[in-house]
Amino acid sequence: MGREPYEVGIVGYGSSAKIFHIPFIQASPRFHLHSVVQRQVRPGQADARKELPGVKVHGSLYDMLQDARVQLVIISTPPDSHLELATAALRADKHIVVEKPFAPTFAEAEALISLARERQLLLTVYQNRRWDSDFLMLKSLKEQGTLGRIVEVESHFDRFRPTLPVDTWKAHPSPGNSAIYDLGTHLIDQVVHLFGVPDRVTGFVGSQRTPAINTTGLEDSFTVLLHYSDGMLATVKAGVISPEPQQLRFWVRGDRASFRKYGLDPQEAQLKRGMQPSDPGFGVEEDEESSRGLLTVITNDGSTATFTEGTVRLSSVVEQGNGTYSMFYSSLASAIDSGDHNQLPVTGKEAALLIRLVELVLESSRCGQTMMV
Known part of the structure; x- marks a missing residue:
């Protein structure tokens, strides 16, 4: 019997989420799109509630973090929000994917790595162009x-x-x-x-x-x-x-x-x-x-x-x-299975060095x- 898919929550519903993450989550048998955080729908913007039937839509990350079923959180918001949102997700005991760039500063990146290590959680950054x-x-x-x-x-x-x-x-x-x-x-x-x-x-x-x-x-x-x-x-x-x-x-x-x-x-x-x-x-x-x-x-x-x-x-x-961005999420699933951060598609250490x-x-x-x- 195969493993149950990991339940995923995505923070943000812009082009990053819709183009680079959701299609691969939905295509993978190892992940299931559980919920999305979309604070508000401005004129001309897509509405997650209409485009994602069956997916929970929250107005804030903190609402989504209350749901114990969410195991993996993807941060797909502007870089200056990454530290705050990723910190909150880690403190709620969620594994995280942070959209690149990891963080505006090396110090912020190091702080997130340290917190993930302390909480024994996995943290990776979406450097999809390795594929x-x-x-x-x-x-x-x-x-x-x-x-x-x-x-x-x-x-x-x-x-x-x-x-x-x-x-x-x-x-x-x-x-x-x-x-x-x-x-x-x-x-x-x-x-x-x-x-x-x-x-x-x-x-x-x-x-x-x-x-x-x-x-x-x-x-x-x-x-x-x-x-x-x-x-x-x-x-x-x-x-x-x-x-x-x-x-x-x-x-x-x-x-x-x-x-x-x-x-x-x-x-x-x-x-x-x-x-x-x-x-x-x-x-x-x-x-x-x-x-x-x-x-x-x-x-x-x-x-x-x-x-x-x-x-x-x-x-x-x-x-x-081995030549599409699907490999990122395939590697991530294997890392979560084993709990080994060395199996992550991109390690926090690599992403911090880049910053x-x-x-x-x-x-x-x-x-x-x-x-x-």
Whole structure:
């Protein structure tokens, strides 16, 4: 007989909950969506009571925490609320998933880790882009040694969005809200997950939009250099003024081969269109050209080096069953089963380190210096 599904409560009913969490909870036999916290429904906003029949809807987290059936709480609210809400959930003896960024400061992240340890509860952070198909393909190439000694990594998330986003909390500066906390925590996490902690960081954080357009002063772009002791340099960047027909995603160079990829993993776009994780083709790139990464390999023939170019099928990692965001919740279920935080898809220690690196990037940008890690 299989285990009973874990009962889940989600705090917040914005795009994070609706796109990145609820579809995977509903698709998993290990979890059941029990309740949602939605404080109020503003004009034009979705109403959880209408869209989620059979799911309890509470007006506050504290109401939901009174229900002993809720075992796992997902915090999908703005970053400056994470400490308060996650603390309350832990004190109510609930395991928690915190949407990235973990917290605005390293001190807050450490406080939550300490409380979870004290209460003997599991805490993880939703770094779902560890399961992007292009990143998993890069991870596979590295592990197989296809690229040889990797000397340079570029990871981009550039777009052409010269105007401000819609008037939501993401359009206004607040603790934990800027491009470096949003996209930056994804890109830096991928590099650190694959290559380890860098020795030094250099950061350039600011706005590519003009002051006349970016009246709030929101930092919308960044470039970060991650320096490694073996000489490898990783550049992670996101910009909003990049008028390119195809945006570069990865360019990784080694002494045996290089790997280039344009365009983004398709899962976010598919979820926004209403596609479900269980649907055929979920996670597979639909454009035949963009679904291939370009691999340039050096072949040695005596003293002569020649170059060959080939393509790699990114969809293969999806077909092998390990290339979608569903893996996050699959790993989380296993960790709750065992009670072992080392089995979590993302440990609190990893997530806290990431916030510390972001703090060093911001300090580097402010003082114009490279910072030791």
